[in-house]
Amino acid sequence: MIASPEQKPPVARGTLSGDGLAINVEQLSKTYSEGLVFRKNHPALRNVTLQVRAGEVFGLLGPNGAGKTTLIKVLLGILHPNRGQASVLKMPAGSKAARRKIGYLPENLVFPRHHTGRSALYFYGRLSEMSDSEIAKRENELFELVDLKGRQHEAVRRYSKGMRQRLGLAQAMLHDPDLLILDEPTDGLDPMGRSQIRDVLDQLKKRGKTVFLNSHILQEVELICDRVAIMAKGELRGIGTIDELIAQHADQRRGYLRMEVFANEARLRPFLEHYGEFQCSRITASPDAGLDSASELTRVDIRSIDQTGVDQLIDRLRQEKISILRMERSRPSLEQVFMNIVSAASQGGIS
């Protein structure tokens, strides 16, 4: 189900009591204004309501301009909402007390040029009201964790983007916050780096920390997050576990069927016409398949087919002695759900 402005926005089930919530956002709206005389208003958040449970890894998804960063800024107190309420760790969002317990990694983090990795860590630690001895206790562990050990004395202006991102993560974790708000944490990282970040997030989760992350990389979110929320055009369009989100989309339940069969398209067409939209493409069998390379191999994609249809199709193909090399029934991915939601939002419709 996707929320529309008229409908009550979706909320995570069973969490409305407020107990065990790390973030609680209710009916939040924020509009940016521009111009002194002819003021233009750009709504960035519209009646957003969501809850993040303590100890979970929560992913916020949405295309550019969906209002994700605006929501984070409201949670950090950088922006004042026009309407609605937000609390973080049961404290008003943006309050000093709340900020003490938040570790934040902004998108495109820029460190002052005069810092080394170590001095930057100390600077942000001091800003988080830590004493130098407290920072000293944590620094080695953190540099090791983010794989910057041995590089901490180099000037940050010589760091690669990935190194800066890892240093940013280190400073966010430095004061052992209860809540980590990470804006595109894997941005600029190589696959190795991403894997490391995932490990770090896993560790944080095991230690009971709440992670609120905002990412474009859906596969990653799928791997890391317990629950996700999808935003588009300032509205919350979906929230829940990934399974829940997929389940919410009925038309996605049947999914695709992909087959690789030894027959040409003309021979297959009469069997496939019963199952609606399909696509055939000729492919070459891989040498390790142990098949005669001269055989005609066709990939068939059927967009929507139920299990009865699949059974019937197999029966009929086998009756005609058509050999099936491979068959795959794919579940709709988060990406598909995301695309579906976002395209529906951009068309202004409700699915």
Place this chain on the structure above:
Amino acid sequence: MKPYIAVLYDSFLESISSRVLWILLAAWLLILGALFPLSISEGETYLVSTSDVESPRVVMDQLALASTGKGTRSQRAIYAKLPEDFQQALKDRQKNGRRIFVGRLVSALNKVLEATDLYDKQAWPTAERREELKELIANDNKSPDELQRFNRRLLDLTFPSALNSSVGQATWITYAGMKFTEPFPITARQIRPFIEAGLIPTVLWLGLGIVAMMVAIVITSSMIPDMFQTGSLHLLLSKPLSRNLLYLSKYLGGCIFVSMNIAFLVIGLYLYCGIQLKIWNSGILWCIPLFIFYFMIFYSVSALSGLVWKNPIICVVVTALFWGVCFTLGFVRDLTQAFLQGPPTVQHIHVVGDMPIVGNQQGRIQFWNEETNAWQTGYGDVDGQRVVGPVYLPKTGNLYFGRAGFAPFGIRGNNATRLEMARLPELSDANVADSDEASSFSGKKWWDDIRLDSGPDLPANTTEIIPWQDSFAAVTTEGIYRFDVEAASNSEKSKVSLFGFDMKIPQADEPYKRMTSADAEYRRPMAFASANDYQLAVIYTRGKLVKLKADGGRLTNDGELSFDFPPETFASIAVQEGAAIVCPKGHTPLVVDLTSMKVVQELEAIGEGTVKRIAADHRGRVAILSTNGNVWIVSRDAEQTDWSVTKPNLPGQGDAATLAFDAKDRLWMSHAVKSVEIWSSDLSASEKSYRPRSTTPEQIFSYIINPLYMIFPKPSAINQTIQYALKNPESKLPAMNNADLDIPQIELDPWQPIWSNAIFIAVMLSLGCWHLYRQDL
């Protein structure tokens, strides 16, 4: 650690890691290194310097006379030792009046100092009686230095009033021990006030106040905009630190950078002044916080611009514009004030009948014109000169005054002050014997520029002319001269006109009769005052009060009193009821009983100010005007024992520029530049006011420029605080001339610029905080 301290500490780290800082520090080090060998060295010298020659005209006249075989033996002896070309020049001067420059005279006299056989017992018969010379005469093997000293003493004896006696000490400016200037005939102690009050503030102001400030503004301009980079700011704002505190900490952090530069340079200058110039003035160190404060004014503007536009270039441009506007407004205001409030300020009042005649700072003599309700200038728009007088003599119907070149600290050009005489038309009829001439004035106004005659030159170094019996007296350092009207008119008649030029024929009848003894010398600072009956007079000279008694046409010495304060202290004096009121600059005025010649009272109510004018009336009162514009009346109390002080609360009080009593004992005083008040004789009310209408430039100044200046911030006013910090109470600038006290004395108020600019900084920072609060980041 508190987050805001972390921001400050980070700014410090940022400063010391900045290459620009190290480049600047290296530059300052180079400048200080180059300055360090520059020093002042003191030494013994008896050479004649230009400023030693008090009256070159007199010296040259006497030497020229010697060239004709006349004059004293000592003058002839000196003439004989002069270089030949100079002897020829003297003869030419005598013959054709060809001018000889002072520098040439000085170098010729210095040649005389090298002569081994200048001394002649007959020429200097009194030399042997002097202790110092006696030793030198006895010494047959004089070293070159001793010879120089010996000959210089002989020169001093020959020209006692025209040549200042050498103190034997001189100061040179040296660089790495090399002397490369002519010696200054003053000691290092005397030069110190000029360095402290003039040189150091100027160097600091130009170096730090302008050059370093510009560099600092450019360098720090990027600090606030850098903070507003999205990736940096949001992280800072996510920390438990309010955005206002973040902004203020960042602002103060910017000041740390500049503080390090300022501290380095100022401490360097402090050490330089102490080690090389022997001036350990802790005021220099006070300049560190003052210059930081000065920078904070500009940086508050730069920081606000950085918040609004987030662009370092705009920060620099806006700050430069702010600086430009402040500077221009201050400059225009100071300039207009200097023109509108300086020169027209009434500095002298002389009352003729019921009419005030004033002399202003510009050197103009002015009369009150009832018709136009304004002061009317008479006798030429002569600018830039100092008025001596005026004095009106009913006997001749003439108004006498002199105009002298302005002479700061008494260092004056040697052009003689010419006496000007003006017949006052409206008063002349009754007094002037020549009625035909008088009738020609009918219908003329006082200020009509007619009948302005030049009288005989006033005696050399005339500082003031004051009424004296039926004439006037010229006060000079060589004594008091009475103007002889008869002799002067004879002198007028001895003029002949040749080709349209007035040629003066030398005559024996001198118009100025010396009243004090011929050998008397009253060195500066000096002042003269007489009792109303002219039977008693006092002269203050170099920390000493000399009582003079009138004896026929002469004034004879009748007792002396030396004061405790330094001899270079200037003092104003007045005589009233057998007592002298002495007002030394920077000290409490004193009452000296002229019978016992003892200080009998200190007028503590007046305080340690500087008294600019003092006047005595015929009722036993003395009016004292301090440079801050307050008028005090000093009179004996009912028991006729102590002197009491009152401060009349009448219009013009607190802003007075000059004062004078008239024949009816009313007190005339000028205030508010050109206004004159007449305070009644019992000082209970103001009888009449002369308030000239404002001219258009004055109105523009009063209603536009001044109000704008008042509301605008005044960063440059910090200079006043810096001057105050550097002012050493122990080394006051000596006043050597009573004209010096006519210079408007600006009382340095160190706190006013601090308060006004602190308010400005607070407003700028509050605006920044407010902007930051309401801004979506």
